[in-house]
Amino acid sequence: MKKDLVYAVIGAGNGGIAMAGYLSLLGYKVNLYNRTLENILPLIERPVISLSGEIEGEGRLNLATNQIQEAIEDADIIMVTIPAMGHYNLAKAMAPYLRDGQIIVLNPGRTGGALEVYSTIRQSGSNKDVIVAEAQTFIYACRKTSLTSAHIFRTKKEVTLAAIPSIKTDHVIEMLKDAYPQFTPAKDVIETSINNYGAIFHPGPTLLNSGHIERGAPFDYYTEGITPSIGSFLEKMDAERMKIGLLLNVNTLSAKDWLEETYGAKGNNLYEAVQNNPAYKGLQAPKGLNIRYIYEDVPYSLIPMSSLAKEFNIETPAIDSIIKIAGLITGRDFYKEGRTVERLGLKGLSVKEIHEYAEKGRIIKVEEEVAS
Numbered sequence: 627m628k629k630d631l632v633y634a635v636i637g638a639g640n641g642g643i644a645m646a647g648y649l650s651l652l653g654y655k656v657n658l659y660n661r662t663l664e665n666i667l668p669l670i671e672r673p674v675i676s677l678s679g680e681i682e683g684e685g686r687l688n689l690a691t692n693q694i695q696e697a698i699e700d701a702d703i704i705m706v707t708i709p710a711m712g713h714y715n716l717a718k719a720m721a722p723y724l725r726d727g728q729i730i731v732l733n734p735g736r737t738g739g740a741l742e743v744y745s746t747i748r749q750s751g752s753n754k755d756v757i758v759a760e761a762q763t764f765i766y767a768c769r770k771t772s773l774t775s776a777h778i779f780r781t782k783k784e785v786t787l788a789a790i791p792s793i794k795t796d797h798v799i800e801m802l803k804d805a806y807p808q809f810t811p812a813k814d815v816i817e818t819s820i821n822n823y824g825a826i827f828h829p830g831p832t833l834l835n836s837g838h839i840e841r842g843a844p845f846d847y848y849t850e851g852i853t854p855s856i857g858s859f860l861e862k863m864d865a866e867r868m869k870i871g872l873l874l875n876v877n878t879l880s881a882k883d884w885l886e887e888t889y890g891a892k893g894n895n896l897y898e899a900v901q902n903n904p905a906y907k908g909l910q911a912p913k914g915l916n917i918r919y920i921y922e923d924v925p926y927s928l929i930p931m932s933s934l935a936k937e938f939n940i941e942t943p944a945i946d947s948i949i950k951i952a953g954l955i956t957g958r959d960f961y962k963e964g965r966t967v968e969r970l971g972l973k974g975l976s977v978k979e980i981h982e983y984a985e986k987g988r989i990i991k992v993e994e995e996v997a998s
Contacts, residue, residue: 629653631801634701636716637708638666638690641733644768644776645705647675649805650685658690659697661712666690668773676775679768695723703729703801706743707764709918710736710926717743721750728756729798731787735760736922737822737930738965740815744790744987745971759789759798762818763888765806767905780905782888786812786821791987813877814984820871825927825945826864826881828919831856833951835911842913848906857897862944864896870935870942874977915955924952929964937967938977 631654635646638660650656658673660666669675673687691697698704698720708716713732720730724747732739740760747756767779785808789795792814799809812818831851838845845851852860864881871878885891885899893899900906912919928949935942953960967973972980 629804631655631702632657632688632700633805634659634698634704636697636704636706637712638669638773639707639709640768640770640776641764641766642707643675643770643774644677644766644778645707645733646687647677647685647776648681648778649705650675650687651677651681651683652685652805654805655688656685657697657701658687659694660690660692663692665773666692672774674774677778678771678775679778680780681778694719698728699723699725701728703731706730706732709922710739711918711922713739713743713926714746717746718750721747721752724752724754724756726755728754729789729801730756730758731798731802732758732760733765734763734822734824735815735818736926737819737825737928738970739819739926740788740790741819741970741972741984742965757789757791757794757798759787759795760815760818761809762786762812762821763823765808767909769909779907779909780889782808783890784808784810784888786810786818788812788815788818788984790815790984792985814981816874816980816984817871817876819930820867820874820876821878821884822867822927822931823881823884824923825867825931826860828923829928829952830860830863830948832912832915832917832919833948833955834859836915836955839911839913840915843911845911846907847909847911848900848903851911852897852900854897857895857900859944861896863948866935866940866942866945867931869940870931870938873938873940874934874980920952920956921958924949925960925964929960929966930970933961933964933966934972937973 633649634657636659646656646658669690675685740758744758770776787809789798795811835851868878882896882899889903889905891899891903
């Protein structure tokens with residue numbers, strides 16, 4: 627096993643605590659970074675994370691810090707677990723301290739995350755030979771139980787991953803496989819971005835259960851929050867996502883089939899598959915609406931899908947309705963702040979050129995025009 631690898635885990639939230647605890651439990655040297663110092667003070671004093679659930683034990687960190695340079699300067703692999711709204715600023719903060727050969731993995735990238743981080747690092751003046759990769763979803767269903775502990779409900783059986791440039795995907799998976807053999811290669815980051823199931827399972831159920839959530843009524847988010855009618859609506863959103871994937875020549879899997887492939891949860895429709903998913907049992911709904919299921923998943927999952935659809939004249943009424951409801955409830959213009967085709971550098975590109983950018987990390991058409 628590659629126990630000599632040094633990991634930096636970025637973010638001490640639900641996923642970050644679980645991932646840092648797991649990697650350190652395996653015996654890796656792990657640096658944990660969190661922007662807010664108060665949230666990691668107990669880990670600075672005693673750098674031990676306790677895990678419960680599917681994985682039991684304690685992992686000792688190498689360090690916990692709120693200094694990004696200290697966290698990443700000796701890291702071979704940088705595992706980013708913060709919400710997608712922080713990817714841009716994190717990329718700018720990391721850029722001066724990156725070194726050749728480092729691998730950055732977004733867990734997950736949502737829609738267009740690797741594209742945004744890769745371009746931001748380059749635009750920040752860094753010419754280091756780094757790889758930016760993104761996972762299609764987070765490896766665990768988990769919850770942070772304290773500042774120093776997490777409960778892992780279930781580890782996903784398989785998670786696709788792709789890198790920029792895509793010719794480096796197999797290298798990234800090889801580096802990760804001792805810790806995470808669940809990662810499998812996707813064609814490119816366009817595929818992992820379109821197969822973003824958080825876009826289906828997060829904002830829709832949250833907004834359609836907003837009354838219960840805002841009252842603080844306790845309920846299981848997935849098994850109780852996704853009723854037959856909500857499940858039917860989510861299938862319409864999912865069909866639109868798959869239509870975008872078809873146009874972009876991306877291998878797509880329906881959300882219902884993904885639940886079976888990932889968790890072994892079967893059903894005749896999406897509602898039944900959710901009800902039959904043991905990993906969703908006990909996952910409680912949030913206590914308010916000021917959460918990433920809206921403020922992350924709308925601008926960084928649904929907006930790029932809607933924007934890509936508009937670029938290629940595809941109608942997405944179900945996806946657009948959730949975006950509109952989210953904007954009306956919050957008063958935010960998510961199109962203004964979200965990952966549009968313009969922000970991702972995909973405006974005006976053909977399908978072939980989009981995949982060339984993902985494959986090579988550069989847009990051939992732009993370079994040829996400059997050269998001419």
